[in-house]
Amino acid sequence: MSLTDKAIERIRELIRTGALPPGSKLPPEPELAAQLGLSRNLAREAVKALAVARVLEVRRGDGTYVTSLEPSLLFEGLGGAVELLQTDSAALLDLMEVRRLLEPAATGLAATRITDDQLAEVKHHLDAMREARADVEQLNAHDAAFHRTVVAATGNDSLLTLLEGISGRTLRARIWRGLVDDEAGGRTLAEHEAIFLALSTRDAALSQAAALLHVTNTQRWLQEHVRSAEPPLRSTARRPLRTTSHPR
Template identity: 85%
Template sequence: MSLTDRAIEQIRELIRTGALPPGSKLPPEQELSAQLGLSRNLAREAVKALAVARVLEVRRGDGTYVTSLQPSLLLEGLGGAVELMQSDKGALLDLMEVRRLLEPLATALAATRITDDGLAAVKRHLDAMREAREDVERLNSHDAAFHRAVVSATGNESLLTLLEGISGRTLRARIWRGLVDDQAAGRTLAEHEAIYAALSARDFALSQAAALLHVSNTEEWLREHLRTSASLGDDPGSAEDGADLKAS
């Protein structure tokens, strides 16, 4: 472990133990470095690293504060990491596998907790998807919002952040582009309609099954597409693959 890593760990320990709770202000740099037995340079580097990780917030002219430490904040970088992984076929399939493990259960949980307002939000995005059958940008936007509304109904912020992180917008856009070109968009829209119907019935098992069918079909479509791309010698990670390869 480098000296900077040790300094980061020391500050994290202060946060973990409650010595620096969420929203609290860190001591001035000189005092903090003395308290931790660090040089001021090390303390400064540790603070910078923790600020990038959204654990700390540096407010110019005011000082450095511990953030709210909410999951949506701390896991914010996951989506960016996923976007960087999308040139790796194995990583893409791993992400789809994780989605298949998490999303059906999240949808089932949503069925037991969703409010009338939450159900109305899901339906709004489903209706918008139907109207945008051949507009990939709008389909992608409302598809993401549909699933966000479903998982939001669980009231579990960590679960919502994780699922949003692994369902990258670039990947969704490529898949929708491929589905439209392969004339499979209608089938996928029907799968969304089945999820909505199961949620409307507040049926745990049916919601889980509908979501599992949807994610499994998408995963299988992606596997087949990657196999086809490989046989043709295409690179699913290239900058042009959104147009040339249709999905990734």
């Protein structure tokens, strides 16, 4: 463990023990360094690292405070961290596995809590996906918004933030899927239609099953294509989406 890591751990210990509760202000840098038994430089580096992690908030001209430590706030950095992962097959498939574990359960929960207004928003994005079948970027933007609205209906901000972080990475995979698979558009629309219909009946088991089928189909497609010598996932250039199938 480096000296900076030790400094970070000591500040985290102060927070864990309640010596620095959420919303509290840290002592001035010289006092904090003396309290930690470290140099001011190390204390400063530790504060910077914890600020990036949303544990601390540095307010110019005022001082440094412990944040609310709400899970949704602390998880916000997940998406940025996920984006830094290399586009190798193992990392991408691992993320899809996590999504397969979480998203169907979240969709089932959403079915028991979704409001009429939220259901109408889900339908809006579904309709927009149908209209955007020739525009890959718009199709995937509404695809992501569709799933975000569904998970938001659970009322669980931590779950929403976790899945948002994971989906930020897999969004490029969905774009790639649309670019290289001439049947992906029709299948994706049909799967989203099934999710919406299940949600509209407030059937938790059916909603979970529909979401599981959708994520599983994507996961299987990735297993077949990501490991092959296909073009890299970094490109998100707009190209026509070749679709011949229609939602059933």
